[in-house]
Each structure stands twice: as C-alpha cells, then as structure tokens.
Amino acid sequence: MSTILSIQNLRKSYAGGFDALKGVNLDIEEGEIIALLGPNGAGKTTLISTVCGITMPTSGTVTVAGFDILSNYREARSLIGLVPQEIALEPFEKVINTVRFSRGLFGKQRKDSAVEDILKRLSLWDKRDNQIRELSGGMKRRVLIAKALAHEPRVLFLDEPTAGVDVELRKDMWEIVEQLRTDGVTTILTTHYIEEAEAIADRIGVISKGDILLVEDKNKLMARMGKKQLDVQLTSQINAVPDALAAYDLTLGDDGWTLIYSYDVNAERTGITMLLNDVQKAGLQLKDVVTRQSSLEDIFVSLVNQPEAAQ
Amino acid sequence: MNWTAIRAIYVFEMARFFRTIAQSLISPVLSTSLYFVVFGAAIGSRIDQVEGVSYGAFIVPGLIMLTVMTQGISNASFGIYFPKFIGTIYELLSAPVSFLEIVMGYVGAAATKAMFIGIIILITSFFFVDIQIQNPAAMVAFLVLTCISFALFGFIIGIWAGNFEQLQLVPLLIITPLVFLGGSFYSISMLPPVWQTISMFNPVVYLISGFRWAFFGIQDVPIVTSLLAIGLFTSLCLGAVWWIFKTGWRIRQ
C-alpha cells in the first residue's frame, strides 16, 4: 500500500494565538478507513480544514498523493472531497444542480451519468429536483456527501458525519463508507462516538488538545491496550477472598458468588491456569468462567486522561 | 486557468438570478418608469431642453448608470456574502480554484445581471422618450466597463461585510448620493461654480458624462477624462482584490 496523505509537523495557531494543532504527524494509506477520535475542541475540524484549504497552516507540510497542499493546491485539492461538520447548503437550489455545481467547481466536465450514479447510491435520485430546503436533515447530509463525491475524489473527509443523526441513518452512513472502500476511496472520518470508530475504521487515531496521541490498527490497539477480566463464578457464596488467593489481587463480586480477576492479554503469562488450580485447591467449586474485554471507550478515556499511556 | 470552475460558478449564480427574474426586473423597471414620470414629465415640462437634448432623453443615460451601478454592487456583494453567511464558502475554499477564478465567476455573473437590467432599462425608456444613440460601440463599452468595475467593487464589499447591515450600508450611504449628485438628472454646467468644483471630486460624474457622450455627443468633462476615471476606478478595485487574494483577508484564517 502507498501513502496517499502525509501530514508532517502540522501546526495551526488561530489569530487569537490559540494553538489548535501542535505539530501533528499522520500518514494515511491509500484505501483505508481511519477514524480520528477525540473530544470536542480536540482540533479535529481544524486538522481537516487545514488539509482541505479552508484555513492556512501556521507551519508544517501536507501532501496528497505527493502534491503539496500549498504549492500544488490544484492537484492536491482535486483529489479530496470534504463533508463538513455543519450542514451548509443553498436552500433554494435543486439537489441535482448543487451536485453538478460541485463537480464543475472541482474542474470536472459535466457528466450526467456520473452525477446520476452518485445520487442513486445515496438514495437521492428521487429527490433530485427538490429544493434543498424541502429535505430532512438526514437527506441534507446525503446531499453534502453527494457534493463531496461529485468530482470522484480519492480521499474523502467526513467531519462528524453522524453527529446528531438517528440510529437508522448512522447505519446507512456506515454502509456508504463501506461501499466507498470497495471503490478504493480512502476515508478519514472524525467522531466522538467510540462505537462508530469501532464499527467502521481500520485504524484509529486518538486526538486530544491539538496532539495525535496515537494511531494504531483498531484490533491491535484494543489488544495492546486492552485489559481482560475473568469472572470466576462459584457454586457457593463466600464472604471474603481466601488467603490462599491473596497473590492474585482478586475482588469479590455478585454478593460473594463471583471472584473477579483482571489481567493483561499481552502478558506472557496471564496466570489463568494457576489461578484456576489455586481456586480448586482453596476448596472452592467452579460453576462457570467468563472473560470480558474492556471496550475502546475505556481505552480512550484512559488515553485522554494520561497521554503517556500511549507509549 | 480552471475555466470549468469559472463556468460552474457563473452558471450557478445566473441560476439564482433567473429563479427570481420577476423580482430582479420588476423593481428597477418600476422605479425607472417612476423617474420618467416624476423627473421627465413634471420637471421636464419646465426645463424643456439641456444642451439641445430633450430633458426626458437627457436623463436616460444617468438612469441606466444609476441602476447598473447599484445592481452591480448589490449582486456581487450579495453573491459572495451569501456563501459566507450560510457557510457554503467552505466548498469554494476547498476547491482547486484560484482566487482570481472565484472573482471571475462571481463578478462575471454580477456584471452580466447588471448589464441585463441596464439593457431592460434602456428598452423601457424607449417607451417614454425618443432616443438616438450616436455612438453605440462607445455606449456598450462604457456600460460593460461600468458593470464590471462596480461588480468588482461590490465583490470587495461582500468580502468585507460582517453582517447584512454593512452589506446594505455602503450602497445606501455612498453610492446612492454619489450617483444622484453625479449629474444623472442635470448637467454639471447647470450648477453654481462652487458646486461644479465639488462635483469634480465625484467619480460618478465622469462615468455619467462619458456614457451620456456616447448617447448624445454632449459632455460635462472631456471623454478622455471619463475613460481615465473608469480605468482608474477599475484598477483600484483590481488592486484591492489582488491584495485580498495575497493576504486572505476575511476569507482564510
């Protein structure tokens, strides 16, 4: 795979002196879906705006397929489609005209079959002659996506595509992104919903206070950072952890019916076999054992609270 | 030069115009007709002739200029202010277009609209007065240049404006008085000497004088001066646009 987007030491200070990006480095591979996860005000929109040309970088370089976003802005921007966070559309214009406009604005010759294809894929074909103001919020978001795709970009930015969107539409949105992947479109989406990143991304970047704390393969991230928990359910109730098991740092749960053991999945020895042996030796009868993995949410919260955990 | 993009902006802006064609035309045509009735019929019956031209015909070039200038400014300023206001400017900023191309699309469309309305006014005036245009080529050239330069000026106002009040304030407070005091309805030579001198500082005087010369061959100032004045005004606007482009003023943070 080749790198389609490369961001190096990107800094952005707003006019008031506020440092919204503090030296971001990020390489994105062609064809992947990457989710930038971060709380409000982390700098997600600023990062996207800077790459897309809406704000000027204070320093650093960004290249898209090798084209610098400043010195080769025409080539770079032709490859990018942007779906902004806020819905912004001409209320009195027809759906199909705004999509045609976007295509032309990005320098592509008018091609009705391409526009038709995009509108159909986004379930907007029936609405093509409607004025934008007649559409529901969800439909407007689709129009924004259609506009962003109108010039057949290779990289698509989706800035919080599902913020304030109902469950149904969110699922649709995920499907659209998945479909774009089969066309080879690289997608960078920002979100503060962890389940969204978990559901559709190949890689996850965590951004907080203008810094990217880490970028990692989603599954590896969960495995690396993940703590697992083993619940040992007993056939009889106990009121304290037996002294023989003190070394395992267990807690008692479920009113004394369960022993809870936390371990690191990455450790060479998880200690599970020994624990189960010792439980039996302590004279306890096992009813069942259950393991649970901590969610991305736990990982995220711990990262944002203590960034050094990323290393 | 990304001509496809310029055309896309132009077509999109013109679509906005044609969507509201009735409003776009009714108001200027109606107000022009009123000017003819009030100034042409009421005052004209007392003034009779100005430098050999019937008063009704004399005011036609000024009326067209008045309309074209205000239309050029309001169309272009609104055209670029509206995307800023509703947020669709993000698309212009993220598109592979240069600032020059954005200017050409918006100013081109605004100038076309102003031109269109100016021609409608001219046609309307044929119903009220008898006019012969002595130098049609010069008339068209003046009209086109005025449309473009005032659309450029409007574009700058649209970029500068932070709210709708500011958007309307400039045309209202600056342009309307300048145009009314620019000899639309009278010849500068009809004024007392002091006011004649003051009028020479009003750039609109030169435009109307030149435009009127194309119609009737009469002028308040030499035609060369008129051409220099409109050239200067266009250059100033182009300079300002260039500066905006260089600094990203009020567009890119």
Ligand SMILES: Nc1ncnc2c1ncn2[C@@H]1O[C@H](COP(=O)(O)OP(=O)(O)O)[C@@H](O)[C@H]1O
């Ligand atoms: N135009 C601006 N001027 C000054 N500060 C801004 C501007 N836009 C955003 N910021 C600040 O930059 C920080 C990052 O904002 P943003 O990129 O919108 O975050 P996110 O999209 O992650 O919620 C915030 O603290 C915000 O207040």
Ligand SMILES: [Mg+2]
């Ligand atoms: Mg944001």
